[in-house]
Amino acid sequence: MSSPQVLHIPPVKRSMLAQLWNDRMGRVGLLLTTFTLIAAVIGPIIFVFDSGAVGADATTLLMPPTRTHILGTDELGRDVFSQFLSGSRVSLLVGLMATVISTIIGAGVGIAAGFFTGKLDTVLMAVTDFFLVVPAMPLMIAMGAIFGQNLTIIIVIIGLLSWPRTARIVRSQTLSLRERKFVPRARSLGSTNWRIIKVHMIPHVLPLLIANTILVVAGAILSEATLAFIGLGDPNRISWGSMLHFAFASGAVGRGAWWYFMPPGLGILLIVLAFTLVGHAFDKINNPHLGGSS
Amino acid sequence: MVSMTTSGSSINRRSFLRGAAILGVASGVPGLLSACAPPTTNGNGTTPSTLFKVGWKSDIDTLNPFTTVTTEAIEVQSLIYDNLMHYGLDLKAEPGLATQAVASGNTITYTLRDGVTWHDGTPFSADDVVYTIDLIAKNQLGINAQYLVDLTSVEAPDAKTVVATFSRPQAFDPALVIPIVPKHIWSTKTPDDISTFDNAAPVGTGPFTFGSWTKGQNAVVNRNDKWWGTKPAASSVSWTLYTNDDLQAQALKSGEIDIIPQVPPTIFTGLVGTDGIATANLDSFSFHHIGINVSNDGKSKGNPLLLDKSIRQALSCALDRNQVVQIAYAGLAVPAAGLLPPSFGDYYYTPANADVLDNNPDKANALLDSAGYTAKDGDGIRQSKDGKPLSFRILAISTTTVDVRTAQLFVESAAKVGIKLELSTVDSDTMGSTVYNTDGPDWDLFVWGWDSGVNDPDYLLGVPLSSQIGGNNDVFYADKEYDAMYDAQAGELDHAKRVAIVQEMQAKFYSDCAYIIPVYLKKLQAYRTASWSNLQETPGGIIFNFTRDNYLKATPGK
C-alpha cells in the first residue's frame, strides 16, 4: 500500500502549531484562546460564584465596582466578576459541545456523500443545502421555544443546525481525494470501504475540518449568546448571553451600569475573535496563495 | 381592574376561563384593527401640549367591555364609557351617569343624569342602563358579572330612575365598576355575537371619544366636548406600548411620554432624583403570593406532603420577607402577612409576635422535627417517615421578574431548612392553565399575585372560598370555618364588628399557610413634572387606579 504522504496536501499535523505560531493573527488567536480557556477552568475555582449570595439590602443592587466587588454587582446584588468567570464556562461548554455534534454530523455526511457519490450523494446534499439556506436563527428560536430551556437541549439544537457548511467542505475534499490514484489501488488490494475512509480519507480531510471546526465554535458561542439574550437560555446556568439578557431586562443600560453589560459582551467578543483568528490562520495555511489573510 | 397582577401586565383570572369565547374568535374572522393609523397632518410639526401621553408595557386585549381582561383595556374603556357611579380621588363614590345611588335593604335606586348623549348623538336613557346590567347578569358576561351574582331584577320605573334588586343587601355597589353601553348598538347582537365582538370603534357617553388603536403601537382617545362633566384640559390621551422597561424610562426622560403607570423597582430606583421627573411610591391594593396546592381532591397531582400544615408553616418560616422586599423589589414593597394590604386601613392585619411565621429558620426546623421529618438524605434534604423527600416543584411566570426573583430567594431559604424546591419558569398562559386545572392540578407551589379592583376587602377575602374552587381560588383551599366567617362579614353592617371578623379570617388564613404572602406591592409611577400639574398621588396610583379623575383634572404645564 502506498503511503498517502505523496499527496499535495501538506503534512500539516506535525507543524500545525508551529505554522500557526508563525502567523501573526494565528499567534494572537492562539494566545487569546489559551488565556480564555485557562481563565474559564481556573477562574471559577478561585473566585467562586454563589448564585444565592444576594445583596444584603436594596442599596447593594447594581452597585458600581468596589474593592470587594471589582466589577460591581448585578440586579440582585450578586458579584458580577465571579459571575462573569463562571459564565465563561457555560458559553465555552455550549460552543465546544455543539461543535462536536456539528462536526460529527458534518464530517459524516460530507464523507459519505463524497465517497459513495450517486444517489446517496444527491439525497445528502439536498438535505445539506436545505439546512444551509433555511435561516438558522429563527429555526433555533422556534426549536428553543418548543423543546425548552435546558443546556443540553440548547447544545443539541445549535449542533444540529450548524453542520451543513462542514458537510459541504468535507464532501468536496473527499470528492477530490477519491480521484487520486491510491483509492482504486487500495481497493484492488482488497481494502474495505470503511478502511479506505479510515486510512485515506479522514486523515486528509482533517486539516480542513479543523480549520472549519474552529470557526464553528465561534459561531456556536454567538448562537448560544443570542438564544440566551432572547430569553431562551437555561435559567439555572448563567452564561455570558444570559448575563446580558438580565442586564438588558433589569435596566442596566439606562442606569449606565457598564460594569454589568460590558464584561460579558467583551468576553464573547474576545473568545469569538480568538477562535476566528485561529480559524482564519488555518485557512491561510491550507490555502497559501491567498497571502494576506482570508 | 380586578385582576391577577403579573407585573407589567395584569391578567384577570377569568382569562383562563374564557376558552369558549376565544375559540369563537379563532374560528371566525381575524381581527380587523390592523390598519395603521395614518400620520395626522395639521402643519405644526410638534406634539400638542394638551396631549396626555402615557407609556405602558402591554397592549389592550380588546375594546369589548364584556370580554376584556387586561388593566390596560379597562383603563382606556374607563375614559370612553361612563359608569353610573365612579370612584373619586378620595376613593369614595361620586356621581357618574347617576346623580345619586340610594341603597335600601336589598335594592339600590339610581337617579339618572339629564341631557346625556352617546358619542354618536343618540340620547342616553334608562333603557341603556337596564340593558347593560341585565345583559351581564343574565349571561354572566365578563369580569363584572361576579358583582351581579345576587341580582334578581333590574328595571326602570320611569325615564330617570333605575332600580336594581338583589337577593341580599350589597356591601359593594356594582355601579362603581360597570361601564354602561348603548342599547341601540349592542342589542342587535346575540350574547354569542357579543362574546366574539371586537368593538373596534366603541361608542360611549364618557369624557373622551375613541380615536384609534394601532395594535402593538398605541391607542388614542380624544376629548368629548359634549360631555356632561367639567371639560378635561387634556385634548387627547394616548397610551404608547413599549417592549422594554428601560427604553420606556428613556422615553419618559426625553419627553416622548408624560407618565409611566407601572415602573419596575430597579428602573424606579434609577429614576429617583432625575431632573424634571417625579417618582411616586404609592400604596397599592395588591399583593404577590406563593400559592401551595392544598387540594385534597383525589385527582390532584400535587405532592401530598404539602397537605401537612407543619410543612407549609415551616416553608413560611423559612422565607425571609424582608429579603424578598430588599432584593427582589429593590426595597420598594412592604413585607406582608395577611390577605389585605395596609391600604385597607383598619382591616389590615398584623400577626401577634407569637404567631409570626417569617424569617425564622429555627422555628421551621423545630416544626419539621416535631412533625417527624427528621431523616435527611445525602444532600441534606429532609424525608418523611416513609422515606419521601421534602422536594417540591415551584412555578413562576418567566416574564414577571419580581416573581422569578422571589422564587429564587425562596429556593435558597427553603434549602437551609432541608426542603428542596425546584424552580421552573413558564409563560403566563401555561401558568394559568396549569394552576387552575381543576381536573387534577399538577403542581406544588407557584408565585403570582392578586390585585383588588375595589376599595373593599370583600374581593380579596373571597378568593380562597371553597365556592371559588373552579373560580378565583388558585390553591384549592377549602375550609368551612373560613367560608362561614366570610358570609358573616359580608352581611355585617357594623364596621367595628366587620373589622373583627375580617381580622380573624386573615389570622386563620395566615396560619393555615395555603398562601405564603411575601409582599404587598407598591404602585411605582413616574411622571414629568413640566408636562402636567394637578396630578394627585392617590393610593393605588395616579392613573391605573379605580379612579379616572387624574385624567380629567390634570392641567397642562407646571
Added chain:
Amino acid sequence: MSYLPRKLLQVLGSIFAVATFNFFLFHIIPGDPIRLIARTQKLDPEAVAELRKKFGLDGSIIHQYLVYLKNLAHADLGYSFSLHEGVGSVLLRALGHTALLLTVSTLIVVIIGIAIGVYAGSRQGKKSDSWIVISSLVFWSMPTFWVGMLLVFVFGVWWGGLPISGITTPNAVYSGSLSYMMDIARHLILPTLTLALVDIAFFIMITRTSLIEVMHEDYMLTARGKGLSRKTVVWKHGVRNALLPVMTASALYISALVGGAIQVEVVYSWPGMGLLMYNSVLARDYPVLEACFLVSSIVVLLANFASDVLYRVLDPRVSVAR
C-alpha cells in the same frame, strides 16, 4: 429542462420541504396540540371538536398534514392567542417593517462593504489592508445585540440625541409626508448602524478574498502585462469579475442577516418579524412562531433564487464564451 424552469421547480420544492419540516417540527411538541393551539384550559367540548376539525386533528397524521397544506394554500396561518388576531395580518404588518430595515441596511452594508473590500484587496499585504482585516474580524466577532446595547447606551442614554425605540416618534404630529419619512429615517439610524457595524465585515472579507483570487487569474496578469495601470486593472477588470462570487455570498448573507435583524429589532423595539418572534417566544405563541419561521425561510429561499438567476445573467463565463 432549461435553466429557469428547473431552478424555479427547485425553489418550489424547497418551499414545500420547509413547509413539511415546519409541520413536523410543530407537531412533535409534547402535549395535546389543542392545548398548545388554544392555550386555555377550559374548553367546551363543542369548541374542541371544532378546533380538532379545523386543524384536522380528528384524523391520522397524514390527514393532519394535508389539512395543514390546505390551510397554507389558503394563506390561513392560524390564530394568535397572544395578539387576538389572525396570524396572517399580524405577520403582514411586521413583514413590512422588517423589509424596510433589511433593505436599507443591506444597501449600506453591501455598498460600503464592497468599497472597503476592494480597497483592502487591492492593497493586499499592506498595512492598511491588515488593519481593515483585523478590525473586520473584531466587529464580526461581536454579538449584534450587544453592539445594539452599546449604541443605546452611547446615543440614547449618554448623549440622548437619537431615537432608540420604535419606528416613529409616538404621538408625533407631522407637517407632511416628508416629515413623517424623516421621522422614520431618524429611527432607522441606530438599528441600521448596529447591523452595519457587525455585517459590513462579512462583505469586506468576501470582496477582498474574491478580488485577490481574481487578481491571480491569468487574464488579470495579462492585463497587467499589457502595461495597464494598477488602478484600471483593479477597477475595470478585477472588480467586475470579483463581484460575482460576492453576489453568491450575498444570498447566504440574507440568512445571517435575518438572525441579526431579530436581535436588532429586540434591542430597539423595532416592530418587525424579529420583535414578533421575541414576543411570541415570551408568550409561547406557537402559531406565530411557526408562521415566522415559515415566512422567513420562504423569503430567504426566494432571495437565493433571485441571486442565482442574477448570477446566471451576469456571469460572463456562463453567458458569453470566454
